[in-house]
Amino acid sequence: MAWHVVIAGGGFGGFYAARTLEKVLPPQAARITLVNDVNFMLYTPLLPGAAAGTLEPRHVVVPLREELKRTHLRLGTVLGAAPQDNTLEVRTLKGTVEELSYDHLIVALGSVSRTLPIPGLAEHGIGFKSLPEAIELRNHVLRTLEVAETLEDPAERKMWLTYVFVGAGYAGLEGLAELQDFAAEVIELYPRCRTQGMRWILVEARDRIMPEIPEPLADFATRELRGRGIAIRTGTTLDAVTADEVTLKGGEVIPTKTLVWTAGVKPHPVIARLGLPLDRQGRIEVDATLRVDGHENVWALGDAAAVPDPAKKGKSASPPTAQHALRQGKRAGKNVAASIGSGKVKPFTFKTKGVFVDMGQGQAVATTLGIRWRGVPAWWLARSYHLAALPGTKRKWRLLVDWNIQLIFGRDTSELGGLGRAPGLGADPTAGDTPVAEAAPREPVAPS
Ligand SMILES: Cc1cc2nc3c(=O)[nH]c(=O)nc-3n(C[C@H](O)[C@H](O)[C@H](O)COP(=O)(O)OP(=O)(O)OC[C@H]3O[C@@H](n4cnc5c(N)ncnc54)[C@H](O)[C@@H]3O)c2cc1C
Structure with missing residues (x-):
């Protein structure tokens, strides 16, 4: 009988957990289901580039169906869980609520703004x-x-x-x-x-x-x-x-x-509805192998979990970074495979080797393997790192093209705030339905 591994959340941690499971477990050994509320993974380090119009918004995300080969993607919203019954509660795109049974659950639901x-x-x-x-x-x-x-x-x-x-x-x-x-x-x-x-x-x-x-x-x-x-x-x-x-x-x-x-960030609110032990900051309590305390078949990682930080000898939790989440995802994938009988359960051991902070205008700061970089070399290193780290060859090419087009032609200034929010047929075009940010409540524009 094949095991059923369910991953809740398809961001950095969940995506890499699914990818690792696909690699280390033969198809007949386990069925992998990934539940996510959107059909892509957001590559957050490129988000400032999308905000600044350097990058096309679609080029800063990784389509999950393209990059995962045999994982079943279930689009839906995780509403809660009953770990005693091994079930996850999911609201589907149709609006129905379903119970998803699992043999192993990996929780990687990330965080929200604090x-x-x-x-x-x-x-x-x-x-x-x-x-x-x-x-x-x-x-x-x-x-x-x-x-x-x-x-x-x-x-x-x-x-x-x-x-x-x-x-x-x-x-x-x-x-x-x-x-x-x-x-x-x-x-x-x-x-x-x-x-x-x-x-x-x-x-x-x-x-x-x-x-x-x-x-x-x-x-x-x-x-x-x-x-x-x-x-x-x-x-x-x-x-x-x-x-x-x-x-x-x-x-x-x-x-x-x-x-x-x-x-700052705090764990996603749904984390509190999963019936799992939480620390004072609301993160799921796990041991060094990412296994949830008191739950043999539940694992948690990324921003949603308090994973003991190997760089601090486990005395505090790992920082909420993509670097940590993706490596924890890989480790969780391997540890679930080991629990099913393929390999050995091991602790998460990653320590940060480098950090990049891109400030636009050819400016950045970075550390890599103890060497500090500034200015254009750091900016070039930051871009090279993200080009290498972004999953998928097609995405890498799109990223490269966007960056180079912007360097040659500058940025586009069109304001397409209405995209994806088409007015209904017959709507009054003078009704003033241009979306306005919450920070700038609608105001009459003064005459020039
Ligand atoms: C602007 C910005 C820039 C950043 N830059 C960097 C950087 O340069 N380097 C770095 O290391 N880190 C960076 N980070 C931090 C990094 O993005 C996070 O630490 C990382 O994404 C955490 O991974 P995760 O898997 O825990 O969560 P996420 O990557 O957030 O994934 C969570 C997933 O769960 C899904 N989800 C959430 N709730 C539900 C639900 N109820 N049902 C179904 N699905 C759900 C989400 O859609 C998402 O796909 C940045 C963060 C931001 C916001």
Whole structure:
């Protein structure tokens, strides 16, 4: 009888778990089912490129059906689980709810943005974790330029041309740097905005940016961003947000229409409904082999799990990075195969060997095997790494073509915010249904 292995979540961890199982287990030994809410894996390190219009959005995702050969892809939303009965509860695309039985379950459902109860944040902040958010942000920046160009009052124009990011980890730093690079290029097409200039501000609660990289490299990144006119405010927190301003700790008020929230992640809310043991931060508790405490046939990894970090001798959890999730996915795949009788269950042993932070404009910082890189060499290394790491030959070629086309022709400035949201037949075209970001509630455009 073939075993049934179910993987919940097809991101970095789940995708690599499925791929590994396909490699190490013969087809007759196990049936593999991957449950994911979309039919692709988002390659998040390329998300800032999609937001900045350097990369075509479809080129920063990996279609799961193309890359997985014998895994059954079940599109649906995981709603919960009953580990005592070995079942996973899934809402299908048809809207029905089904119980999926498994012999082994791998949980790789990732994380969501960690928001805080800051007044106005939920209503006016924009996240930067998913593809829709990245594209919305790009369209929002273009719309702020369009509006600012029509305004007579310089103070009001300044408000529309001020962009505040909160959180200086990977997402915040790379997202801000790439978007500022994009805006600095396209502002040439907006004469009034060009004369006025833009304000970009990065706010970080800790006393330095990018705790994931060594301090000298973070200092270099800080200097580089400041050199581009970006204000970096460390040791500062956000107190409140409204449609027209943000208030920082100490009472400083910054008029703005854009607040991007990238201050950390927390496990996906469905994790709490799986009947599995959780740590204080809501992550699934696993041992060094990724097996869930007290559950012989359930494994968890990636941002959703507290995997003991081998670099810290297991004393704290591994950081929420793609590098860790994908290697944990491979290890979970091998350990499930071993439990079924092919190989030996082993602990997760990966320690980070390199880090890349791409800041656009040919600028990046990186460490590889203890060597520190800055500027153009680091940028080139970062791009080469992602080109090598992105799964699928077709995707790699598309990535290469996008990067080179952008270097030659620059970026496109069309704002296609209505894509995928066609008005109904017979809808009133003057009804004003142009999508507007939450951070910029719909307002009449002032006459020019
Ligand atoms: C903008 C940005 C840039 C980043 N850059 C880097 C970087 O340069 N390097 C790095 O190492 N890390 C980076 N990270 C972090 C990295 O993306 C995560 O650590 C990694 O994706 C975690 O992998 P995972 O498998 O745990 O979760 P994910 O990759 O998020 O996968 C979770 C999957 O589960 C699916 N899912 C969620 N809920 C459900 C549900 N209820 N039902 C069905 N499916 C569901 C999701 O659609 C997704 O496919 C970045 C993150 C962001 C947001």
